Amino acid sequence: PSLFGGSPRPARESPPIETQEAGNAAADHATAADESTDGTRKPAAIPAPPRVIAPDAEVEVDIGIARSPGADAASDDGQATPKASAVRPSHPVPALALSGPEPPQPPTAPTPSTLMPPPPRPPTLRPTNPTTAAAAARRTLPTPDRQPGSSTLAPPPSHSSKPAKPSRTVVLSPGHSPLDWARLSSDPGADLRGLARDSPYLRVTPSMLRRQTGRRGKDAWTVLGGKVYNISPYAKFHPGGVPELMRAAGRDGTRLFGEVHPWVNYEGMLAACLVGIFVAEEDEVVGSGGGGAGAGAGAGDMEAMD
Numbered sequence: 281p282s283l284f285g286g287s288p289r290p291a292r293e294s295p296p297i298e299t300q301e302a303g304n305a306a307a308d309h310a311t312a313a314d315e316s317t318d319g320t321r322k323p324a325a326i327p328a329p330p331r332v333i334a335p336d337a338e339v340e341v342d343i344g345i346a347r348s349p350g351a352d353a354a355s356d357d358g359q360a361t362p363k364a365s366a367v368r369p370s371h372p373v374p375a376l377a378l379s380g381p382e383p384p385q386p387p388t389a390p391t392p393s394t395l396m397p398p399p400p401r402p403p404t405l406r407p408t409n410p411t412t413a414a415a416a417a418r419r420t421l422p423t424p425d426r427q428p429g430s431s432t433l434a435p436p437p438s439h440s441s442k443p444a445k446p447s448r449t450v451v452l453s454p455g456h457s458p459l460d461w462a463r464l465s466s467d468p469g470a471d472l473r474g475l476a477r478d479s480p481y482l483r484v485t486p487s488m489l490r491r492q493t494g495r496r497g498k499d500a501w502t503v504l505g506g507k508v509y510n511i512s513p514y515a516k517f518h519p520g521g522v523p524e525l526m527r528a529a530g531r532d533g534t535r536l537f538g539e540v541h542p543w544v545n546y547e548g549m550l551a552a553c554l555v556g557i558f559v560a561e562e563d564e565v566v567g568s569g570g571g572g573a574g575a576g577a578g579a580g581d582m583e584a585m586d
């Protein structure tokens with residue numbers, strides 16, 4: 281059989297598509313060979329030529345399965361094959377075969393393609409020319425010149441940061457949460473100093489302080505930063521527990537306090553428990569209590585008594 285005769289040829293193993301038509305040379309070659317003398321073009325390897333459907337003709341729906349020349353006759357046996365009205369094609373539609381001796385080649389010009397044009401190419405992600413690349417590099421944020429170990433992700437070093445020790449907080453009894461303490465200590469009606477109402481701030485000497493241990497019916501006093509506080513009302517609210525707190529009772533607790541929780545704002549928490557200031561023994565002056573000096577009077581008033 282002639283190579284260009286249009287008769288089916290045995291399929292070859294994975295032939296390259298370009299050479300399938302002519303079997304040897306370029307596709308142009310094959311195109312030229314498939315053109316008949318009258319200039320009309322026939323697909324080279326399709327058994328049946330492309331069927332041109334007349335606009336008003338009633339035709340069978342071509343479902344794209346390869347047909348042999350006798351297939352039409354076989355389907356004309358009166359079986360109830362659904363008929364469909366042809367849509368009006370604007371140009372001849374070639375018959376396509378999914379399988380067969382050789383796939384049909386798409387028609388070349390002058391037949392206009394019915395295929396959709398390819399989608400537009402997405403923009404390239406990387407700049408390809410050096411000018412664009414340089415512009416992109418300028419747009420990136422400058423990298424800060426950091427020293428090793430100076431990551432900003434870590435919390436900044438601070439004297440108020442908690443040491444990484446296991447917590448020694450205790451379970452507080454109901455009604456003794458920090459919030460409960462905040463509520464109680466801000467209540468002006470609560471007497472947390474343990475002194476006579478409206479008594480002035482006291483000048484507390486070491487001997488006075490030693491007697492205020494929280495035992496034998498006396499309140500526990502401690503000194504924090506030179507101020508004397510009555511810590512008895514706070515004891516059950518202390519997150520570190522009563523025994524821990526009482527280690528500072530009757531003595532200057534500044535060092536102990538600072539060792540455990542220097543970040544705690546004792547001045548704010550214990551403002552309502554302020555008894556007075558801590559003075560040396562010889563500086564002791566017992567406040568008279570008279571003169572109407574109230575809780576609003578400060579250490580300055582006591583100094584004025586000297």
Ligand code: HEM
Pocket residue numbers: 446447448449502504511518519520521524525526527528533536537540541544545546549550
């Ligand atoms: C006198 C005033 C004091 C106040 C107002 C006070 C207040 C507090 C507060 C608010 C906490 C909770 C801290 C937190 O969870 O971050 C705490 C915990 C603690 N306190 Fe005090 N405290 C005082 C005195 C003392 C003293 C004198 C000691 C020991 C000698 C002490 C030992 C502790 C301990 C061990 C904890 C548990 C710390 C932890 O979380 O591991 N506290 N205190």
